[in-house]
Amino acid sequence: MSVIELRDVSVTFHERKRTVEAVKHVSLTVDKGEIFGIVGFSGAGKSTLVRTINLLERPTGGTVLIDGKDVTNVSGAELRDLRKRIGFIFQGFNLITNVTVGKNIEFALKAGGYPKEQWAERVRELLALVGLENKIDSYPSSLSGGQKQRVSIARALANKPEILLCDEATSALDLETTEGILELLRHINKELGITIVFITHQLDVAKQIFDRVAVMENGIVVEQGDTFDVFSAPKHPTTKALVERYLGIAVPPQLVPSLPEGTIVELRYKGESALEPLISAVAQRYGVSIDVLHANVEYFGAQAIGILIVLVSGGDGTLGRALEELKANVFGYRELDRAALAAARENAGVAGESADKEA
Template sequence: MIRFDQVTKSFDHEGTSFKAVNQVDLEVQKGEIFGVIGFSGAGKSTLVRLVNQLERPSSGKVLIDGQDMSQVSSGKLRSIRRGIGMIFQHFNLLETKTVFHNVAFPLTLAGAPKRKVKERVNEILEFVGLSDRANHYPDQLSGGQKQRVGIARALATSPSILLCDEATSALDPETTKSILNLLKKVRDEYNITILIITHEMNVIKEICDRVAVMEDGKVVEAGSIFNLFSQPKHPTTQKFVQTVMNDEIPKSILDQVETRYIYRVTFTDGSASQPVLSNVAKQFDLEVNVLYGQITELQDSPFGNLIVEFQGDDDEIQRALEYIKQQVIIQEVKSDGR
């Protein structure tokens, strides 16, 4: 539904040109929640602003339902933008307007009849759980409630696409979780395509179907949540995954381990409940020592991550490793090179 085709966006500053987005190829499918993650300055916010043409690409194409956004007329662009909602990190609410009028604002701009505006605003406020706050002003709301108003306003025009630019960065963890649950509800009940920009891997883990990792304006890795968590290839992806999995072994512990064989064993789907390591200890003449362990959920499926050391004869350990590779993902963490 949303496609970036070799998209580059350059900016000039004091006679120097730099590429905030550099030859990005991405496709976001209809009805999915797609995340774009990167550190500050990676180009992710510029990327999302290219979707609704708040920024125009220097080269390449941004296509929505196959239509090149840079080729549409100004009138057509306004029509397309009404089908693209956007929510922001700092809410961007009108402080002198009530919750009702904040949500009604895009409908009023579009010239919708007052009766239709009232019906739609009441419907959306009920959906986001703010019916009892309709006559409140923004300064009477919590951060989570303000963001719910922002979501309601973005949904007012019945968009097919929702863009979220760091929508949870200003919120505490508990409120973040409630907002992410609301966004899932938005996708599930309205079949809206959601593109989320964030620097928080927990947000990606909780809500996204697929993710792209950006660095220096480029997409350095992209794929399903399972693939990126189980086998992150790029160093930047590995850093982000590390913030969630928290499975780095302290050097003091590694220095005390005498064995050559330390591995990360990743269990996904049905394998998370299988006694793979227990079977290894029974079938092979070796010792298995778990240094770290964690089981979490990714997209409502169990995901296990263990750091283990194997102690025993080299040949026996190699046989055990081959056995494990047939059932789960296993990656070397440490070797002394022998």
Template sequence: MSQIEIKNVSVTFQNKKQRITAVSQVSIAIQKGEIFGIVGLSGAGKSTLVRTINGLQRPTTGEVIVDGINITRANKSTLTRARQKIGIIFQNFNLVQNRTLGENIAFALNAGGYPKRQQNKKITELLDLVGLADRKDNYPGQLSGGQKQRVGIARALANDPDILLCDEATSALDLETAEEIVAILKDINTRLHITIVFITHQLEVARSLFQRVAVMENGHIVEQATAYDLFANPRSAMGRRLVGRFLATALPSEIRQRLASVPGQLLALRYRGEDSLDPIITKIAGEIGVNVNIIQGRIEYVQAKAIGVLTVFVTGQAAQLLAAIKAFKQQVDQVEVVPL
């Protein structure tokens, strides 16, 4: 049985002029202990959807069930108890500036009814978990952005939640710091077996953190897949758009101008695994009679599995170019014809 079940959920807002559907007929099942990602552009409905999990947003239709509790129908006391087992990390940290780090965490402990005589020990344990054991008496203004988010993680874990919701938790951070936060979350997931639901538009995060992922567009889930399958072979137009940005192999304008003066076709190839495509390229070139020049390439790792990206320039007669493109499509996961 899934730990989180989102069943045909829609969320609609009504203002004076129009009715806006932020989430439309979404169904997702999230398993206990997994790291599940929701990706999409700004305004896709990600935050609204995640807020239905802890009852901060009531669905217009559909239902959300968490650990067997119907969140959409729960009374106030039941919802309060359910929320105590759901931590949340925010994009902008949400720390109280005039309280020390220890006091920020104590605030969450008090809200959850944690015994006061045990709080100092718990605060030390939580700060140690995120690598800030020596900063208990510091104020948020004395920390970097990454350190503030570490405190946000510690505070979210104050009441030993079973589920951790992360709302664009790395968007305000530089890439290197975001990777540190991702490493901490992966460690927490492994150590505590806590379920993590993470929403983001950053594919760098999705690559290294998520096990499964849903792609949102205009309130709809347009694709669900493992993280690796999304990167290797996205099925939806939005999935291809997001992954294409991350795996883009943009060429310098000088090279594009030089290639544009030569009859031929530029192709972006994506394939699974870290083996070279040299044998395939040699075979296609020999059998069809085209020249294939490798322009650039790289290998990315998603959940420790390789995805290769290669840009090649193929020259030959028009019919030969079409035959070469067809042959590449039969040999690799994805072929994109790149206009010059």
């Protein structure tokens, strides 16, 4: 059964001179116990959408259901109860800076009506869960980014929620710290059975922990499904752009003009099976030469996808048939344009991470 259901949810902001339709008619379900991700470039509407789940943002249209119950218009004690059942962590941690780590967690327990005589034990339990037992009396300013995020996770779990919402929870952290936080979230999901909704623009985060994913663009969910299926065979141009930007096409641009005549092809295959037998069979059968320009294996969750870029050349009028045979035997096939390849590579090199923000 789905623990979260958004039915035709819209959020429109009215500013003085303009109207922003941040979320437009989004419907999706999140199953109990899964890690559901929302990806998209900056401004796509991810934060606004996820904030409707605990009504930090009230939908201007549509319905929010939690455990099958319509909560769209709850207020007062019912709203407080809902917020207790849904923890929230932010990119910027949002810790209270002038009190200790222990007190930060106590505030959450107090707000949630947790029995006072059990606060001390619960704080110890939560800090043990996130691996910070020895930081109970420290102030947030003395902690690293990763430690601050661990405290905010402990605080979000204080009142034993069923759902944890994570808004760009790792975007401010370096690679190694991110790995640690993702491991902790996986543990929380598997061991405590907490459903997680995680939004990010980082595909390397998404591919590691999401069971299912929704891709957002311009307030709309443009594609959703199993993480491996969505990322290994993206259908919508936005998903394609996210995946291409992440994977890159690693043919050095300086090499492109010097390559002999022929067709540059990107081949994708599922699993870790090697493509060498196919390549040598095609080369032999049609008398063409097939040179590997780039090879990579990417993991989406536990499943692998192989990407091979080859130059197919020569043959005596048989090139077309050789390409047909390759196409028929792989999972993904794309002929690459030399000029576009060189240009795309140059752009990627210049724009890098900041391009994500602007797109």
